[in-house]
Amino acid sequence: MSQPFPFSAIVGQEAMKHAMVLTAVDPSIGGVLVFGDRGTGKSTAVRALAALLPPIRCVAGCPVNSPRKADCPDWTAVEDTRIVSRPTPVVDLPLGVSDDRVTGALDIERALTKGEKAFQPGLLAKANRGYLYIDEVNLLEDHIVDLLLDVAQSGENLVEREGLSIRHPARFVLVGSGNPEEGELRPQLLDRFGLSVEVTSPHDIDTRVEVMRRRDAFDRDPRGFLKLWKPQDAQLRQDILAARKALPKVSTPENTLTDCAALCIALGSDGLRGELTLLKAARAAAAFEGAGTVEREHLRRVAAMALGHRLRRDPMDESGSAARVERIVADTLGPVRVAAE
Amino acid sequence: MTPRRIRDALRLLALDGAGLGGLWLRARPGPVRDAVLAALEPLGARRIGPQTPEDALSGGIDLAATLSAGQVVSRPGILEDGGLVIVTGAERLDPARAARLAQAVDDGGLVLVCLDEGAAEDEGLPAALADRLGLFLYLDDMRHDALDDLDTVSPGGAAMQGPDVTLAPDQVRALVETAAALAIDGMRAPLLAARTARGLAALDGAATVTEDHLARAVALCLAHRGTPLPQTEDTDETAEDDTPPPEERDSAAADDSTDAPSDSLPAELLVAAARAQLPTDLLRSLAEGRRARAAKGSGGTGAAQRGHRRGRPLPARPGRPGDAARLDLVATLRAAAPWQTIRARTAQVPRLVHLRPADFRIQRFEERTERLLIFCVDASGSQAVARLAEAKGAIELLLAQAYARRDHVALVAFRGKAAEVLLPPTRSLVQTKKRLAALPGGGGTPLAAGVSTACDLAQIAARRGLTPSLALLTDGRANIDLDGRPDRQRAQDDALTAATRAGRGLPGGIVIDTGRRPSPTLATLAERAAASYVPLPRADAASLSRTVAPLLDG
Incomplete structure (x- = not known):
């Protein structure tokens, strides 16, 4: 497999990159949904991020990447119990995949040839502790999306079928991407993604030329290009690791909580998931910036991506939801200057 | 297409096929296409079609062999080991399969040659795949013996002689500007064009990329992605505001773009060259195909597989x-x-x-099939502007309900002399609303044409596994017959005949009378069409929604 493009070298698309970094800081924020045109670097960013993250330590023979031998599920019968380093897994979920391949199912091969009842782990097992990437998530069949979101939320995959009863940890960050022209995602599903960002192709010529220049340089000499960007990537990795460490210590003042609630009420977002995600994302943003407390500024920065897809939807409304959120954020939290005092 | 361009494309495939993703070959079967495929023979192509099962693509256990041998016999997947893969029937690929192939292209090592025999305007390569294949060839305008002397390509085109050939900064800029002027979105197209230009230079043994390489690359990579001239209203939102509007050019003037000007190559010239590459009607049909597929959305996804998985x-x-x-x-x-x-x-x-x-x-x-609600809207002059606005309001109400039920909607409008499918079946409400808002009024009332167009659409949709129903909004004053002649009596008769056909083909619809007073003729028509009749004057939002509820539930 070819080397992924360095994350820091991706031109523009700040919202997408920020959202992905936040989920790397705090995977419990939930998945990221990236909606936008083709050829805007959606899949490049996912692969780049995974390559940027530090490798995980896991049991060599374990199908679910358990960190310690004791954590391996009992059905795995792991033989190779050495602890090895592996790059953070990124699993692609192809469209048209059947649910047995996602959750895992009876190992038909072994059942037929050896007459044994064994579990064949699916893609969810492979993605544990990593990323699960679905391109064109809006074209994926609904029942598969439902299943994925359930697992993503509970962090556990439970298989009850064909006489098997298996459970294993499946904690992963779900990254979905899609092109809204080809069909929308049901609001129920939208709501389950932690963050959502909209991407468009860069519109000014200079940015586009810069994209071309970097990609071209990468294609011609991947090694040299990676070397060139290594310091930036290493710095970002440091920052993410430092933020992970700092995250539990970030304090949340009372007035930030009030702001969260006020924002969500003003936006009329249903349920409490919006508030919780907003707060988590803001905390991650604060930790990433090295701030000790969550301020209005952090809320402001993550509001669009945390709430944009949770608005009570008017199916007829064409104006971008991000713009609506920005407007209401300005109304509720005051204009940027005032809040900065 | 000139034979030279075809040679360029084939040699590029041999040199750097994996880097360029592959070739989109739009051509009917025939000697020309055969010649091109024969030339690719030495690359050792394998073939897959729309029916090739998934496990043949990605590999897996061979069940029959496993059982008879008593031990695991696995079979390698076609996509796994890369190389040249010819995709037959590419215009019929479903989005899932297309995405699978696109993923394989992204992973690298794979060269796809997609044979697209698309004839109808909503046929063509799925967008996800079309975006990733660098090269495009169109063969239908060539004489059958034009390629008789085509040499086969030599295999084993070594990896690209990378660092040696580069694009100058202004050449990169020229490509980017060209793509922008052609209203091509996304960054893949200019990137692939740059790679193609470098490949062409390498093939020529040149140390630098010349303007000639650039122009040839534009012809192969960018021309087909552009929107046709003159810009139609359907290609809205693609043109960027900061790019100069492309000038009308006589396509005959630039007969061969390879005679590029020598000193500098501004994007404008490349744009003109690109526009001159392909016949306008082909460009239009490609653009139309992009639009139709974008509108169709996830509709086509499950239809073929339905019946094995849920329900x-x-x-x-x-x-x-x-x-x-x-x-x-x-x-x-x-x-x-x-x-x-x-x-x-x-x-x-x-x-x-x-x-x-x-x-x-x-x-x-x-599993119950998915529903399609076909709106057939009267936009004639008798339907005065205010009434049309009300009708639009009623449709929006129905749309909101269709949305809640995840129905597909389609939009047919009739005015003047004929009916037109404004929007093929889609789930995208934003698009529907846009088209609806842009719908102008005026002209005669070709009711019969409207109803029969809706019936045709319903037939196509039913073949795709959707269950269509009709919502007709009109004041019923038909005055244009099926042939487009103004004749009130014949128009009424034709309308009734069309309604009878609708009654047989898609019963259970709804006819909304938008006239000032309820019209008895329209009530008769509704009866013939086996549809329920709702006069709008009395139809407030609530009653309309009650009437439509069973229709949508059906």
């Missing part, structure tokens, strides 16, 4: 488990049970259960 269970039936079908274990064992003694006697290997491929039973499910 109400049906009895199992013999079959091969694969990506679309799941093994019904119990039924399979039950089928195998009677044979156990006999098979155990003849078996070489003692086994607990002796299974043969013939025992396999797959699960089947019955």
